[in-house]
Amino acid sequence: MRTRREFLQKITYSAMVLPLLPSWQFGSPHIDSEPYEGPVLRVAIMGLGGYGTRVAEAMKACKKAKLAGVVSGTPAKVKEWQSKHQIPEKNCYNYENFDDLKDNPDIDAVYVITPNALHHDQVIRAAKAGKHVICEKPMGLNAKEGEEMVQACKDANVKLLVGYRMHFEPKTLEVVRMRQNGDFGKILFFQGQCGFRIGDPNQWRLDKTLAGGGSLMDIGIYAVNGARYMVGEEPIWVTAQEMKTDPVKFKEGVDETILFQLGFPSGAVSSCLSTYNMNHLDRFFLNGEKGFAEMQPSTGYGPIEGRTHKGKLTQQHITHQTLQMEEMASIILEGKEPVIAVDGEEGLRDLKIIDAIYKSCHTGESVKLV
Template sequence: MSSRRKFIENIAVSSIGVSILGNPTRLFASPIKEYDGSMLRVAIMGLGSYGNRVAEAMLDCKKAKLVGVISGTPSKITDWQAKYGIPKKNCYNYDNFDAIKSNDDIDAVYVITPNGLHCEQTIRVAKAGKHVICEKPMGINAEEGQRMVDACKAANVKLLIGYRMHFEPKTVHVIQMRKDGEFGQPKFFQGQSGFVIGDPTQWRLNKELAGGGAMMDIGIYSINGARYVRVKTLFG
């Protein structure tokens, strides 16, 4: 996945650039200049396979740095401390991570846990006064998503959803083509996506943790593809 697309293009909007999401064509309109601003200090919550990939990608990131971890597995915390040089004071579990509120080393928490946990964990992080990067899907329904937005607004922190396609050059180009009328009015869209799920005991096959089936996981790529081109029969 090209190091999580260079860790979402080096946290393309960081914790301070969320305001440009309304105009994604700006992101790749000109060559990206070498970044010389402040570093976003991130704690990763959820040290599973995807969390590991994000951590590896962050090693080359110029806008964000891994400085802390949150996990319910002590052995994983120990391994990450050794591998990434994370100090003990920046390590938390799911019971005590509210204490990050008093930790000035951490600016943001990247929530990479099962879908069904995103909402409540995001709200807890926001109440602790830290910015939130949350993996997709944002929540398991619109009500959860709104609660997450409201909590972050109330705490005056940023909320970024880890959906990289908004920043992909080809996606941005297709959106611009649609805006320029190059497609006419699309009437039909076919989106196909999938992967071999592997371990039958994993959380994706646990309804409570996954919050739904394939649509809540990889199916959102097809849904957003249809939204990008404004298929009239689906979205009016």
């Protein structure tokens, strides 16, 4: 297995051996059957790799969002996407000239789906071009970058959203609803396990210059973010430990496995694992005084499977990226408030925790979060 996205796709296929609605076999059903005549968010995807392709395909089922342009450094990919998605030449850009988006009224937003180290500059450039920005997670390499990205979008009066697709996933939202409703009672503990055995040692995810780290920046961010929305609080301290069994593959600054613990104001704690060296890890567990929730797979492309002390979670699966783009269009166009935030401030909170995790790994000490 080579990448997180292959891992997430594989666990998707594993889950799909369970009985499913027929429409799931062919992509996402529409959000509803009612005709839609309102505004549509016209999106340019920046980065035409595997995940960009997945988002583009998922958007075909959207009513409020559509693919309107592309940004890529590979001319052959641009031509392929032009033909496949009927994208006009005037809506196609490369990494050198995409600042010209400022003069293109046919594109409302740019979805940045490039290696982590490129996010900062590309988001700021897109914002200065006057376009709303959706950025894949992690939003930046560290909190300093995140703060600059948030400020640039504020200065340009555009929205900055982060690709937290799980924030719109129906079973995840049901667990959050139950927690908010008091069904679990006082929250005591959260466990997040996120990992797979990564393959190709030459890929960008194992290059600190492009990735900014290792497993934590890639798969571990699901546990960082999940701990926050499952517990429903912001952590106040972090402890963490790093283990490395293959220093050749996982060079200096590229983490293989990290265990980290978070403490919350209420007294709840979380224990999480992020790894590039163990397969079959995609599980969330939430424990409260009155009940529990368990999800496995918890963050794969779906269907998500889960249960609580009240029984199995049965909410319908909708392709995550379809639902994400539909909801993000509502946020940008209509000012809709999501149940779980997906804005730049949300991305910044995760980056501050990631900074603290790395600091704790290096110092061996607990790090306070403010």
